[in-house]
Amino acid sequence: MDKFSGPEDLYDELVENSDENWLLGLVAFAVIEEQRIEWLKHQTKRTGTPPSPAEIQAWYQQQPEGVLLRARDTAEARLGDYSNSIVEEVVEELRPDIERDVIVNEIRSANRFWPQFGVNFAGGFASALVFSGLLVLMAFLVLNDISPVQFGAHAPVSAEENKDG
DSSP states (O other), rough: OOOOOOOHHHHHHIISOOOOOHHHHHHHHHHHHHHHHHHHHHHHHSSOOOHHHHHHHHHHOOOOOHHHHHHHHHHHHHHHHHHHHHHHHHHHHHHHHHHHHHHHHHHHHHHHHHHHHHHHHHHHHHHHHOOOOOOHHHHHHHHOOOOOHHHHHSOOOOOHHHHHH
């Protein structure tokens, strides 16, 4: 890791030159700057005077290798928590509307019962009529044993055939 001389170097590394999402880099930058501000407060409280610009630059330069990685991880966790809280808030806000829509749709579908019942009844009646027609036709064919020989025997004979025979 290159040594950073100030916030500009960190910003370039985390936001402008990063392959990751710029918002994640910006929050990671804010995490590191928050650490610097806490250090500044601690130093001021301990010594009674704020650190000099040279001391601040030394603070940036003495940051360990993993500071960027930890800052990115912290930023990712904070953004994840924030997005989860936003999603929960939106869901809670929309829950009454969704419940009302579900209830209204159930009431509307209940009002459609009788027309649908009529269509189903007509379809059932038509299919029963067709099925009974097929049963009657089958009964006629089975009970009246109409073989081709019998059919010919009962066929009307023309006048010319009667003369010959």
